[in-house]
Amino acid sequence: MSSAEDTWSPSALQRERDAYRKRQGLRSLLIAGLSTLVVGGALITAVVSAPGWERTRTTFFNWDKAVESFPAVLAGFWINVQVFAVSALCVLIVGMALAVLKTLRGPVFWPLRALATVYVDVFRGLPLILVLLLVGFGVPALNLTGVPTDPIVLGCVALVLTYSAYVAEVFRAGIESVHPSQRAAARSLGLSGPQSLRYVVLPQAVRRVVPPLLNDLASLTKDSGLISVLGAAIDAVRAAQIETATSFNFTPYVVAGALFLVLTIPLTRLTDRAARRYGAVPGGGHL
């Protein structure tokens, strides 16, 4: 216990150590700053002095064109945001359901388990663009009544089909990383199987997989741009394409890219924060 009359002041040795650390820190900072300046400067000089720079600047970084195309691209981007939000929610729900199905034990659940396994194998193995084209053009061609033909809805369906397969595996890894003794402890208290899963296993599993999960979601934001292959949906990428086609100026693509970054970079920062907050949940119940 330290008392009020604790009048510690650092010894000469400690003061010397502190001074040394401070000098070292300053030196590192100086070296880092200088090398960044040198490398950055070299890169900028290289790009700007390139023979094609003037043309690149006018075709990709044309301010007037950027301002002009911004409203259309932004309107398209709003579709991306909606597609992302809806798909992400469905992906989390379907992925969790698949993961739980895959971890069910006992012969009674064999058909469900097999179904979930086949689903994951198939949709994790198919390229997303293929699923998009098959669902986006195949489903309307069936001419079924009651089945949506809106390309945006079908695009979401394709994204959910593919991404829920990935997310299911992430959740399953989390569930299996929870030590069996946790389930045993829950059951011994009288909790039923589903209750043990709901209150003991899943909360620990989800916290452990927050970082890889947000990684998949960041990837989903970008792939929401792929629904533009279905044509009719004018999302940010498609809007940029239309703007470009009229003027042969590629600036709208840069605008669309910047908008995606505005969405994905905060998501990545959020991932890091969440990983620090939840990812470090102690596990297992062992010493």
Add this chain to the structure above:
Amino acid sequence: MSALLGIENLRKSYGRSVVLRDFSLDVDEHDVVVLIGASGSGKSTLLRCIDLLETVDDGVIELQGRDITDPRVNADEVRSRIGIVFQSFNLFPHLTVLDNITLAPRKVHGVPAELARERALVTLERVGLKDRADAYPDHLSGGQQQRVAIARSLVNDPVLMLFDEVTSALDPELVGEVLAMLRDLKSEGMTMLVATHEMGFARQVADHVCFLDGGRVLERGAPEQVLGEPTQDRTRQFLRRIIEAGRL
């Protein structure tokens, strides 16, 4: 049969290795029965079978006169009448001490959150950990964690408590506080089945000591007899090894 717990001709195997064979054991109400035996002799397996965490191959386990190995009984209900405490505590790391204790009352017995909380705090006060109610298990010492684990299994008001080497994972100076809790429980009349290597504790607290060997109870008797003048060679060998390890 009037025993609180009656086990008859129990058999349990994992694959080809038979852990318990023709195993029989009675535990009367308010009795403390201590199980001793070499590592791998099946103490943990027996306790897990009694708590229905394992399905048995054959035989009968009766709790309060009812066969609980019958597949028609509600296993969750049986488990909530038996408390078990494990060697490795197995607290839920994502829940606070208080939530660890109130989880079963709230979810299994439908106790309102406020009442569950009050009861949990009373239990925590008894084990001297009321001030740590909002801490997470990882911020507690091993001895404190094990006391919380015992408190957690007590809030269900079990009729039988099972302890599986609850002090084996603890530093020597923390063993005492956990054993003191077991002594308190005995003085309150709790029926207990305790697997342990703490021979001193067995001597003081046990009504009966059972030596497990070869899948059954090889020797059973008062602690002074089994630990002092064992009749079986295997028991003598086991005790000699324990003495050599400095645990008696």
